[in-house]
Amino acid sequence: MARSLPSKLLIAFSSLLLAHACYSAHEHSLLSTTATTPPTTPSSSSSPSTPGTPTTGSSLPLDITLETLISVSLLLVGIISSGWELKPISLRNYAGGVESGRVLVDGQVKRGGLFGGLEERPGFLDVRKQRKEFTEWMKVQG
Structure with missing residues (x-):
């Protein structure tokens, strides 16, 4: 039981961290879809986007990606460490x-x-x- 409390705390902390990473990714996706491209001049017609169209396909920033990976890793460690003792197989x-x-x-x-x-x-x-x-x-x- 003594090893149960630290693993439960690790699960709680990593769950909050993962929830924050998900919220940050959601906010980033909302901000990237509402952002518009700058107006283009008639001479630069090589750009495929028209003025005022929303940009899509932007990737997540590195800090959100790292926060997600770290929180999932900590969550897995917490879940594995909170498990019961394994019995030997004979x-x-x-x-x-x-x-x-x-x-x-x-x-x-x-x-x-x-x-x-x-x-x-x-x-x-x-x-x-x-x-x-x-x-x-x-x-x-x-």
Whole structure:
């Protein structure tokens, strides 16, 4: 729990920072669409824009981009650090139980193994049983 408070504070701070970056990007996009190009003289007709048209396609300033990247990075660090402890994975608990029908899950032994549900389905075709019956039948037939 002691490590939970700093991560929650980091998440809160980075969320506010990200919200500010989003607000700044929105304001910048509003300002860039309402800005007009300066009037052009008749001699400079090579410019594709006409006088008084709004400019589009301006990129975000570097400070807004950096603020966004830093806030997302801090948010990810806060989320990852607030997570629960990871448990070690030991394959030997599962591998031995697949064939024997016993698997250790969270300290409890589950009967039926990993494929126990398949064996207990009603109407499940048991090929091994049918093969054994067929072999016995062939022995009786000669």
